[in-house]
Amino acid sequence: MKLWQMTKLIRSKNAGPFELTFDVIFKDSEGYTKVRDSGLISAQWVAQAYRLAPEAVAIIHYDAANAIKVTIPRPSISGDIDDSDVYGGQQHAPFVNLEVA
Numbered sequence: 274m275k276l277w278q279m280t281k282l283i284r285s286k287n288a289g290p291f292e293l294t295f296d297v298i299f300k301d302s303e304g305y306t307k308v309r310d311s312g313l314i315s316a317q318w319v320a321q322a323y324r325l326a327p328e329a330v331a332i333i334h335y336d337a338a339n340a341i342k343v344t345i346p347r348p349s350i351s352g353d354i355d356d357s358d359v360y361g362g363q364q365h366a367p368f369v370n371l372e373v374a
Contacts (some may be wrong), residue, residue, distance in 0.1 A: 285365035305339035
């Protein structure tokens with residue numbers, strides 16, 4: 274099963290001009306708990322997917338909302354000449370097709 278099939282929402286957005294945040298909101302607590310407890314969304318996985326050091330990745334599990342929030346540094350400052358996504362809204366693709374066992 275792919276992660277997108279278990280969720281209501283997977284999105285990315287700016288968390289200020291220097292960071293991106295990803296929200297993974299699950300349909301139910303069963304799916305959320307399965308992914309949370311599996312460690313599938315880990316600092317190591319995010320770091321590999323976005324070419325970062327694991328220390329640069331922050332992951333917050335929010336049980337009350339069946340959600341996982343991940344924050345990473347932006348590859349370019351929002352609005353910089355090298356920035357290809359000013360709002361950070363198109364950066365969540367690696368999460369979408371993540372295989373959940």
